[in-house]
Amino acid sequence: MELLITALIIAAVLFGIGLYGALSQTNLVMIMMGIELMLGAAMINLVAFWRYLHPEAFSLQMFVLVAMTVMALEGAVGFAIATQRFRTSGTVEMEESAELKG
């Protein structure tokens, strides 16, 4: 039991750090780093649930592969937005993107 709880606590702390980063940073690439940390924490949870609760259910490992896909896509689309933002306004600081507000 202590193995599962240790893994879940590690993931919880990583998620908290990622959330802090995503909320506190003004730079687009740094915000993306926070999101990556949160996704990493979610993957630790998934692997821990597979290992310690249902080692016979490989759909959990499949779920980790989907999470990795989301991470890669988040990086690709995020960098594309950063490229376009840098081209149009010369910066990727989100404080200066107030015109994007709905």
Added chain:
Amino acid sequence: MISIQLILLIIFGLAAIWFGWRVFMTSSMVRSALSLLGSMVAIGILFLVMEAEFLGVLQIMMMGTEMSIMAIFMMMYMMDPGGLGNMDMSHQKNVSIVAGVAVTILITGAALFADWGIIATQVPSAHEQNRLLGMEILKRSMMIFETAGVTILTGMIASIAVALSIKKSMEK
């Protein structure tokens, strides 16, 4: 009883947390990207400790590449990539700290007080895991895997479309 697995889990878990924390504590963008790489590698090693060998190796290889690309983008787009000017690139710090700490306490509480049932002691061997994961992908989860593939293709096209420069002829 403290097992080797628990000790390794704690060591690499602390490493992942330490590197994750360093990402937002350094003013050098390159160091931030390298710290995130360290955190992701530590997460990959955690997968290996939890006997998910395939996912662990995949995580380390994928994140090694992604973080290297991220470091290049950091240097391209940052006004002060080396952090020599000590620029502060953060806002609403107190709200963010409260949100981060509150979510951590909430999830930790759920982990500690939930009834997790029976804990499995044995897992299939590494080669058997690969075979079973392959069977899962090719049978029950085939549609999900195919959807992930199509999503990657869509993401690639969307990224290129977003990053294209707007020509004057297109503006009209």
